Amino acid sequence: MALTAEDLRDLVVLLEAHPEWRKVLWALLASEEVLRMPTELAELRAETERRFTELAEAVRRLSELFIAHRQEFLAQQAHTDARLTELTETVRRLSELFIAHRQEFLAYQAQTEARLMELSAAVRNLAEEVRALAEAQRRTEESLAAHRAETDRRFAELAEAQRRHYEEFAAHRQEFLAYREETDRRFAELSAEVRALAQAQRRTEEILQQVLLRQEQFQRTLDHFGQIIGPITEEHMVQALQEWIAQQGGMLLTPVVSMTLDGLGEVDGLARARLPDGQEAWLLISAKAKVWARTITEFVERILRHPEARERLQAQGVGDPVLPVVFGRALDHRALEAAQRAQVGLLIGRQGMLVPPVLWSLSEGKPLG
Template identity: 50%
Template sequence: MAFTITDFHDLVRLLEQHEEWRKELRRLLLTDELLNLPNAFRELHKLVDRRFAELAEAQRRTEEALAAHRAETDRRFAELAEALRNLSETFTAHRQEFLEYRAETDRRFAELAEAQRRHYEEFAAHRQEFVAHRQEFLEYRAETERRFAELAEAQRRTEETLRQVLLRQEQFQRTLDRFGQTVGVTVEGQMVEAVQRYLAERGYVLLEPIATLAIDRIGELDGIARVRGPDGEEAWLLISVKARLGPRAVHDFADLLRNAAVQEALRAYGVRGPVLPLIFGVVLDRRALELAREARIGLLLQAQGELVAPQPWTLEASGGSEDP
């Protein structure tokens, strides 16, 4: 049975009367390919209206033209029906694809929910572990703070003990300094008598008293005096006093005389010409003898007299000694 224009109008009228049919028709037909179908239908409706107007006019003119137009219309509606069938099949295929996609999406959401559930359980377990570790940390921190408090107390006691030790050491050092000053003054007093006797025995004449000479920021000479020798030549006698005369005393005295600042201070004091370095001591370390000879420094002991005769030094800007 052919689909006629009258049938089409009946279909349109029924669809206008039943909104649910229109929705169902749209649900069945509406795909991506049919998005532009409303525009096509509107254009088709216009075309049909125009055709109907032409057909009405043609019908008034001639029955033959109406028959021909109806045949053409039937053919076109047949084509439209075929197109609708094809679109329905396409929509059915797309709907099946959509159902499969939705099933895949549901499956993935189920997997995600399961993963989230597992993560939550793991998080709960980690949280319990964290609480346990936090309690352990708090206990450890309390123990650490207690130990630090004990260490701080021990440190305080140690510092107090050290302070007492330093105080006693300072007291001892003051006592030792007073003792050293007493010994030093005594030895220096003996030095003056011994050097005066030593010079007189060898024909030297003291041209000024034996005195000490302080050198800023370096040290001091325990004795310095200008003398005239048996040959009539003048020289300067430089004396270091040591209760115990050892190798270190010889090294220190030689370094002092080689020091450029010391030589500059001596020149400023008026020392000119040769100098005679002499170490006076009470007790002798045998190792000092050879060192004194090599350094050209005299050794004079309180009880034994001269052990090494002093050799003249010439003070230079760079320090040192040379033969007279």
């Protein structure tokens, strides 16, 4: 079984506690030829024992220092991993939100085109920086793993070299001196590598601070974007709805308002209307800059079929029947089929009502008839 750094450290502690064992150990390690050496080698043996004691003490101090640094590094690494996990989750949510709204953003009016292009460029830069940070973190972890493996390997080499040295001491005294120089050099290299690891950790902290700052800037940009797009889309929605109801021979009996459902979502447009046949119904409108198939699905599942959402609408005085309509200024081709399948009205800007709405029962969460 190979001698490890931990075994060597235990041996040093035992020799310090029992100085009388050193002679016994020396008798076991030395060959008969050494024991028969002339008296003139006594001084050389005493010097060798002193150097062994110094080396053992140096190894013990280095082991204690390494353990302390390693514990500190593991704690710092755990803290870094936790912060990086939080940052990754935040970036993932921001990326999902950006992807969901990017197509709507591209369809905005021509006069906002320049602003949208600037925002898109900023988001790409942020994504590149995040990927660069992830790559840097990966390289740091690989470097740390390599350093740990290299440290274990070097301690194993040290133990093996000492074993060979004491077995061949009589014939290889010059090799021992060279080995001592090599050990000093390796300890110096290890100290330099530990300092390099500390510097790399500080650089990682600085990069994380920069990413957090960029994240705050990105969130402020998204908030500003929402404040611009939302009111303009709803304004066009009201105009298109008024034109359609007038063309059908009906009329709006109340203003078109929005309603928040206390954490369950929001109805972008809500109004009481008289239909051409004289029947009255509530118009429920979801407004998006661009309508996708998932826009239809989310409107049906989160509002029309969701029990709690329907209860909160009824609590605000909205009753049967209702006419669900999805409004947008642009249209994905798959949304048309989705609206027909869901029996939900589809009103697109200047194109008008592409899919006529049907009456729904709000209390039952399904189409009437």
